[in-house]
Amino acid sequence: MKLLGAIEAGGTKFVCGIGHEDGTIVDRVSFPTTTPQETMGQVLSYFAGQDVQAIGIGSFGPIDPVPGSPTYGYITTTPKPHWGQFDLVGAVGAACNVPIGFDTDVNGAALGEYTWGAARGLDSCLYITVGTGIGAGAVVGGKLIHGLSHPEMGHILVRRHPEDTYEGFCPYHGDCLEGLAAGPAIGNRWGKPAGELPADHPAWEMEAHYLAHALMNYVLILSPQKIVMGGGVMKQSQLFPLIHGKLQELLSGYVQHPALNAGIGNYVVPPQLGDNAGLSGALGLATLALNGA
Ligand SMILES: Nc1ncnc2c1ncn2[C@@H]1O[C@H](COP(=O)(O)OP(=O)(O)OP(=O)(O)O)[C@@H](O)[C@H]1O
Numbered sequence: 001m002k003l004l005g006a007i008e009a010g011g012t013k014f015v016c017g018i019g020h021e022d023g024t025i026v027d028r029v030s031f032p033t034t035t036p037q038e039t040m041g042q043v044l045s046y047f048a049g050q051d052v053q054a055i056g057i058g059s060f061g062p063i064d065p066v067p068g069s070p071t072y073g074y075i076t077t078t079p080k081p082h083w084g085q086f087d088l089v090g091a092v093g094a095a096c097n098v099p100i101g102f103d104t105d106v107n108g109a110a111l112g113e114y115t116w117g118a119a120r121g122l123d124s125c126l127y128i129t130v131g132t133g134i135g136a137g138a139v140v141g142g143k144l145i146h147g148l149s150h151p152e153m154g155h156i157l158v159r160r161h162p163e164d165t166y167e168g169f170c171p172y173h174g175d176c177l178e179g180l181a182a183g184p185a186i187g188n189r190w191g192k193p194a195g196e197l198p199a200d201h202p203a204w205e206m207e208a209h210y211l212a213h214a215l216m217n218y219v220l221i222l223s224p225q226k227i228v229m230g231g232g233v234m235k236q237s238q239l240f241p242l243i244h245g246k247l248q249e250l251l252s253g254y255v256q257h258p259a260l261n262a263g264i265g266n267y268v269v270p271p272q273l274g275d276n277a278g279l280s281g282a283l284g285l286a287t288l289a290l291n292g293a
């Protein structure tokens with residue numbers, strides 16, 4: 001079977017792996033995200049000894065995923081020091097002469113769940129990560145969505161919770177979804193890291209309020225057949241039933257589908273690929289590149 005390379009390029013760490021077209025991962029390593037020189041040195045020496053036929057990269061962003069653009073393959077305006085305007089695809093391509101698939105980490109994760117996970121057998125799905133930031137990617141009609149660039153569904157505007165006085169931390173928009181509901185917002189608002197708040201803390205009702213607003217917008221705009229929610233904050237499994245209830249309340253019966261009624265528990269779900277969602281997604285991007293898609 002052909003060997004494929006996968007890179008999950010994250011703001012905290014780069015996870016690299018080797019796998020096959022059927023989604024199996026046979027090896028994985030991880031390197032901290034420091035400087036491009038140091039991190040890419042480790043990534044490229046990992047792949048140097050491997051006979052991969054294509055490499056898929058799912059990256060933190062914003063990125064330029066538009067083939068033919070002068071900055072195609074770059075991480076563009078990230079506030080992360082050293083990584084702004086970094087030519088990620090160029091760096092990998094200079095060392096490995098194979099087709100390279102490149103997309104956002106969340107489009108990759110959506111592709112992984114669509115191909116091998118929770119949305120297998122469907123035509124569409126949305127993947128949202130709630131971690132240090134919030135991002136979402138989607139497959140619609142069997143294709144990953146792109147446009148001018150890539151969607152930025154983590155920065156949408158949501159209705160404020162009536163009891164929330166926190167100003168929001170997004171450097172661009174203040175109180176966009178990411179500014180109000182990513183992990184650091186929870187920590188700032190309640191004065192304690194999100195992971196240390198008890199399961200019955202009011203933080204989770206407020207968090208579910210914001211996430212349900214986001215999902216309502218995604219349902220209305222994209223009508224995805226499955227919504228997969230991952231990232232560190234979603235480790236709080238009590239969020240799922242809270243989000244299910246609030247999403248139903250917000251939709252208020254307007255969109256009629258069994259998935260939004262009795263089926264809601266099976267409609268908004270955790271990643272079936274678990275912590276492999278990102279790496280599997282990159283493997284999916286490698287498969288697309290291998291097949292010239
Ligand atoms: N068990 C937990 N419960 C609640 N929040 C958590 C938990 N574990 C981590 N977090 C929060 O999630 C955030 C980290 O997210 P994640 O683990 O997805 O890492 P990340 O890869 O850095 O995020 P991103 O995908 O945005 O780059 C932190 O803000 C942290 O407080």
Ligand SMILES: [Zn+2]
Nearest residue numbers: 155170173176
């Ligand atoms: Zn924002």
